[in-house]
Amino acid sequence: MITVAIIITSDTRSKGTKRDETVPILSKFLASEGWELVDTCVVPDEYEKIRDKMIYYADQLRVDLILTSGGTGFSKRDITPEATQAVIEKETPGFSEIIRTESFKLTKKAILSRAIAGIRDNTLIINLPGNPQGAIDSLNIIKEAIPHGIDIIKGKGEQHTKEE
Secondary structure, eight states: OOEEEEEEEOHHHHHTSSOOOHHHHHHHHHHHHTOEEEEEEEEOSOHHHHHHHHHIIIIISOOSEEEEESOOSSSTTOOHHHHHHHHOSEEOHHHHHHHHHHHHTTOGGGGGOOOOEEEETTEEEEEEOSSHHHHHHHHHHHTTTHHHHHHHHTTSSOOOSSOO
16 A cells, blocks of 8 residues: 655645645545545645655655645745655656656646656655646546555665566
């Protein structure tokens, strides 16, 4: 079973001025995949808070997967990719590249995403869009690769270059 933590990065959602709709959608998706949601949090667009939550989930809770939603755009407060870069040991650009490529077919605004993905110890971290539909669309694009990637991270799987 894949264990997952979700971090919503949003000033308005963390203050309660806007209701978060992403966690319920992602929770439903995770349950349908048989993945276990361990914890969720909503934090403001503040570098240290985002970074520290990722470190906590990876190092203390030792979840297999951290999904962030929000803070990947062009505004001055969008710093989720920078916080992610600070905690990962290896970047995994394939996830972000395919999300942008496939999402571009749905909306030309997908090109504005600065999202990244990477590995910290035994945890895969993936930045998703802040828009609930964009987050679930993105997760649907990459969902088949995640379990195998986690197996490889944990030394349980082999990496292959051809489809089997």
